[in-house]
Amino acid sequence: MKAYVVEKVEDKRFISGVKELEIPKIEDSEILIKTQYSSLNYKDALSSVGNPGVTRVFPHTTGIDISGIVEESKDEKFKKGDRVTVTGYDLGMNTNGGHAQFVKVPSSWVIKTPTNLSSKEIMTYGTAGLTAALSVNELLNNGIKNGKILVSGATGGVGSIAVAILSKLGFEVTAISGKEEKIPFLQELGAKEVILRKDFDVENSKPLGSEKYDGMIDTVGGNILVQALKVLKYDGVATCCGLTSSFELHTNVFPFILRGVRLIGIDSVECSINKKEKAWEKLASEFKIDSLNSLTTEITLEEISDAYKKLLSGEAVGRYLVRVE
Known part of the structure; x- marks a missing residue:
């Protein structure tokens, strides 16, 4: 073979x-x-x-x-x-x-x-699609049913599928990407707004910012996640599944203790077969995307x-x- x-x-x-x-x-x-x-x-x-x-x-x-x-x-x-x-x-x-x-x-x-x-469709999703589905599920299961969602690393595997799923479900998606030439691609997937990484990944020592987003799906870690946590609304939810920017997280407790923000880790590797099966069923039905x-x-x-x-x-x-x- x-x-x-x-x-x-x-x-x-x-x-x-x-x-x-x-x-x-x-x-x-x-x-x-x-x-x-x-x-x-x-x-x-x-x-x-x-x-x-x-x-x-x-x-x-x-x-x-x-x-x-x-x-x-x-x-x-x-x-x-x-x-x-x-x-x-x-x-x-x-x-x-x-x-x-x-x-x-x-x-x-x-x-x-x-x-x-089909076998082709499920591998088009693959681990990236499974991770995106698990992330979207956590937003839904924690009360985020509508509103504005931030997605980092949006042109990557997890990010692009997350943008498409969230858009299908009726969320207003803001995508973060370092690839300016891929803005039309993200808009086709359903992103209502695209923020370039250089404009978001900046040093900001303020512990909190203005409340802008109901939730976030983060695929990159590091300072992008730090800055996003500061601008989540009260009772906001962020999921975290990647580290392509950094595995470190130098943040503060104010988003958590003053706004009730929740940060939820996503692991698609060792999670139970039952959890995987339910996520795949979602991708085969209400999460299934046309793009x-x-x-x-x-x-x-x-x-x-x-x-x-x-x-x-x-x-x-x-x-x-x-x-x-």
Whole structure:
């Protein structure tokens, strides 16, 4: 079978590309999936250059997402021919991932693909779409039913899908992006306003600002999240799922104790199968967006290397869908 493999050639030096490997053998409570589609995420790109915070086991096949067909099962809950999806857990980190024609996984990681989502559609969403859905759910579950929502990193995978979902649900979306040339793209997704990152990511020592937004979906962390917390309205809710700007958060307690602002962390990797299934059902129904194709660049295994370069340099826009079959 073909797989996209990262190899360590010496300390801090890695090479990657498509190789021929043996089809893996499964054991008890494992499933062998014939891959149809996978996707690319920032975490995949980090794995491809040997980031030790993501991957320590080499050689290694990248790909934290997979959708396909059960080829062989040693769990009675799944049978040959079932359409299935896996996102998160250790897939594509220290367990060989979805950028291969066949992938073996523990059955506890697997969900059956919702009937009204194709294998291609669910991987167009992928981990990014799942994370966006979990984030939107937290806003809704915490009383944010309408109003103005701020989305950071809006041209990225999570951000772009979040903008589209929120717009569909009737929210007034303000997008933050560092890509001025992509303002029309964000407006097409449904953003009512676009703020350039350089105009928002500024040092401001004031502990609070004027109340502007009912909620926020943050995908970047750092000072952008700090400044956003200061301008959330009373009882506002911010979700946080990323760190492409910074993993640090130098803030103060005033938004929390004077305005009752809540900051909620989003993790799509280790959250329960039940929670994932409910989020996928939302993406297959009320969260389902009509602009999936405009968000997506479809590539093959052989084109992954070039896409990783764009992800790592910050040039990527929207989602990369990997066609494996």
